[in-house]
Amino acid sequence: MTGLEPLHLPAPEHAADWLAERRTSLLGDVDRRVADLKAAPPGDPLATLRRWNDITLALSDLSAIGSVYAQVHPDQEVRTLADRVVQEASRVSTELSLDPELYAVFAALDPADLLDAGRRPAPVAHRLLERVLRDFRRSGVDRDEATRARLRELDSRQVDLGQQLSRTIRADVRSVRVTPAQLAGLPADWVAAHPAAADGLVTVTTDYPDAVPFFTFARDAAARRALRIEFLNRGWPDNDAVLQELFAVRREVAGLLGYADWPDYASEVMMIGTGEAIPAFIDRIADLALEPGRRDRAVLLDRLRRDVPGATSIDVADVAYYAELVRRERFDVDAQQVRHYFDVGKVRRGLLDVTGRLFGLTYLPVDPAEAQAWHPEVATYDVHRRLPGSDRPGERIGRIHLDLHPRDGKYKHAAQFTLAEGVRDRRLPEGVLVCNFPRGLMQHDEVVTLFHEFGHLVHHVLGGRSEWVRFSGVATEWDFVEAPSQLLEEWAWDPAVLATFATDEAGEPIPADLVERMRRAEDFGKGYHARTQMFYAALAYDLHAHEVPDLTARVEELQGRYSLFPYLAGTHFHCNFGHLDGYSSGYYTYAWSQVIAKDLFSAFDPDDLFEPTVAARYRDTILARGGEKDAADLAEDFLGRPSTFDAYAAWLAR
Known part of the structure; x- marks a missing residue:
């Protein structure tokens, strides 16, 4: 990637014109390339896939920038235009996926002819052809014209509804x-x-x-x-109707494509494999978490009774407060005192130092005048590999943008967004970290969240060196995506790591014994937290698997079944559960990934989390491969064995 240039973003006041120009030029490029491919397919299968790669890259460019600007740009007009850009990119992608003539070009290819320049088999290209043909089939390209027309309508409506859900949550x-x-x-x-x-x-x-x-x-x-x-109650009542229609659209899509339900359709391309395996996994985690969850809930209730004699239950309005009291009184951890070690500026610098050391990277700040990000608070860095045996920067391999603080109209949670997919020798990967942290002192759980989301960002950059857009960056199965991020959280709990950047006003590093107490305090409540996560996972699965006339009633029912805390009367959590769009029925993936992350972490030396051999093997066998292999194979390549449930079960039980 030597010599590749990052995107040239517009000044914020010119964003609307820039978006409009990109929409016109990129869609025109796609139209021309598709017409050429159908009119005169190359005789060489590898050349055909490369032509498709060009088309995919242009659509990715359009969709990615639209998605980012729709979520973060301070101008409502720009956000609205960006939403339309995403809609158009999705419409064109759907049209291509339902084009029988285009499908025939790929169906005619013989995988045996996929050979590299040395006439050797090209396994990643072979994998790409399999995925392209699967994508066409899952889109419904082999259905009759009436069905394909209906699928086009449903896909467009699904995009509209997802955007409406997100806009309502952002605005409310x-x-x-x-x-x-x-x-x-x-x-x-x-x-x-x-x-x-x-x-x-x-x-x-x-x-x-x-x-x-x-x-x-x-x-x-x-x-x-x-x-x-x-x-x-954010998003209520508007998002109730939006979700009902979104679920109905997805049920119809699954039915038209011949699947039992939406979870069965969505899980086909995940590690879990089938929809029916999702509730079985949820119940397995819920059963493991039941005893430790009840034990810690009893501690919370005992503490509540000191303030409210005779209390018989504790609910979500009081859990965070009393959990903090328990951690302070039982574990001698006062979160307000801990905050003084986590100034947001120091944490940001520390995060870059930690991940730079771990993965052999250097982050060089980009002058804001050059970066031209959408808001003055965004910090931009070029990511360079370090020269062997040196701290000096070598080749630039990507660019990142850190948008860490809240503002009106901005995405309300924490997430990594793709700004540009990396393609070897053609395009630098660029990613955006979007968070809503305070501008002063952070709580430690916010530090953990920052490490988690940065795990996605570094995965996007390190994995952005594939020849194929389809496998670039965070392109693994959806139920593996969170594993590298959950793994990186461990560095936010290590006393030696935290001492390098967590200092108080006097410059004194956070004491190691305090970090150890924080770790023990964090373990308190993990059982009931796991049960709460299984409530969310069951909700995402159930609302997609079944037609539910009253969503709030089903929320109450499922919370009673899985969570260890009762439903808070008069609330409508589902209306602000934005993951019902992006993760759809697959919110279980957080727990699935955590099982894998605990196993991956078992390969690291707890006394030296920066041990270079293990760190480099992890970087090169998992992060740098993007989606070029199945996630189970990536994990096995790193661990030297298939991944197991053992490390997670031991962690939950202790």
């Missing part, structure tokens, strides 16, 4: 108004950032930098409950 920032006295328990810097208005009341919003500290530290139970209800 709710709040409660409380007295200054009701801020008792909150950190001083948080209180200082929330002055009372002229009427003497303080506004607390459902955005994460407001809500997470409030749920964790505010002593006023009524205020915590009021904000939790508003938090759980």
